[in-house]
Amino acid sequence: DQQVKQNSPSLSVQEGRISILNCDYTNSMFDYFLWYKKYPAEGPTFLISISSIKDKNEDGRFTVFLNKSAKHLSLHIVPSQPGDSAVYFCAAIRAGNTGKLIFGQGTTLQVKP
Amino acid sequence: GAVVSQHPSRVICKSGTSVKIECRSLDFQATTMFWYRQFPKQSLMLMATSNEGSKATYEQGVEKDKFLINHASLTLSTLTVTSAHPEDSSFYICSARDQAIRQETQYFGPGTRLLVL
Numbered sequence: 039d040q041q042v043k044q045n046s047p048s049l050s051v052q053e054g055r056i057s058i059l060n061c062d063y064t065n066s067m068f069d070y071f072l073w074y075k076k077y078p079a080e081g082p083t084f085l086i087s088i089s090s091i092k093d094k095n096e097d098g099r100f101t102v103f104l105n106k107s108a109k110h111l112s113l114h115i116v117p118s119q120p121g122d123s124a125v126y127f128c129a130a131i132r133a134g135n136t137g138k139l140i141f142g143q144g145t146t147l148q149v150k151p
Numbered sequence: 152g153a154v155v156s157q158h159p160s161r162v163i164c165k166s167g168t169s170v171k172i173e174c175r176s177l178d179f180q181a182t183t184m185f186w187y188r189q190f191p192k193q194s195l196m197l198m199a200t201s202n203e204g205s206k207a208t209y210e211q212g213v214e215k216d217k218f219l220i221n222h223a224s225l226t227l228s229t230l231t232v233t234s235a236h237p238e239d240s241s242f243y244i245c246s247a248r249d250q251a252i253r254q255e256t257q258y259f260g261p262g263t264r265l266l267v268l
Contacts (some may be wrong), residue, residue, distance in 0.1 A: 070255040072255070072256065072257075074259070079242070079262065079264060080261055080262060081155070081157070081244045081246075081259035081260050081261045081262045082195070082244070082246075082259045083259070084256055084257070084258060084259075087255065087256055127194065127195070131255050137183060137185075137200075137248055137255065137257070138185070138197060138200065139185070139195075139197065139246075139257055141194045141195045141196075142194065143193070143194045144194055
């Protein structure tokens with residue numbers, strides 16, 4: 039049972055344009071969502087998070103949008119840079135579940151110069 | 152963000168030996184740490200939750216006698232892969248939460264690549 043899904047395994051965008059990474063979830067009990075960036079053979083790096091009581095959180099070039107009714111969140115990167123090329127994981131936490139992160143499958147982003 | 156280290160970064164061992172991997176939170180205290188495993192081109196799979204001063208909580212399908220976890224202090228958790236076999240070869244990653252600030256955010260170590268021959 040895949041509770042957090044990233045249906046696009048890969049995404050390619052041009053440098054300077056917007057990258058939009060999508061994530062869907064099935065469990066309405068999730069109350070906190072996070073995005074991580076990961077390079078091969080390295081641990082994930084925390085990017086940005088959002089609480090379920092909000093619908094938007096912005097940090098520099100990164101913005102996360104949450105649509106609770108659709109159980110959907112997205113990460114926007116503007117403007118995209120070649121250094122953003124990596125695998126992006128969406129993760130969710132359920133309240134009272136000892137902080138266990140449930141990860142999506144990841145989306146590989148390639149930003150072309 | 153908070154810093155989490157892992158040691159070693161890479162280890163190659165013979166089948167049947169045991170391997171210990173350390174996870175340290177460098178600038179914060181973590182009463183809870185998590186151990187993940189990642190196979191090539193797959194997502195991170197939680198193996199167990201490491202609790203300081205108490206027994207670890209293992210996910211379904213993870214053998215607790217195979218993957219021994221010790222969380223002896225607020226900054227150190229260890230994962231020991233006992234009697235390692237080639238199928239244990241994987242990328243092992245730990246994470247920790249800073250209890251003093253955003254409880255939900257987990258910070259990850261750089262990972263340990265284990266190759267069992």
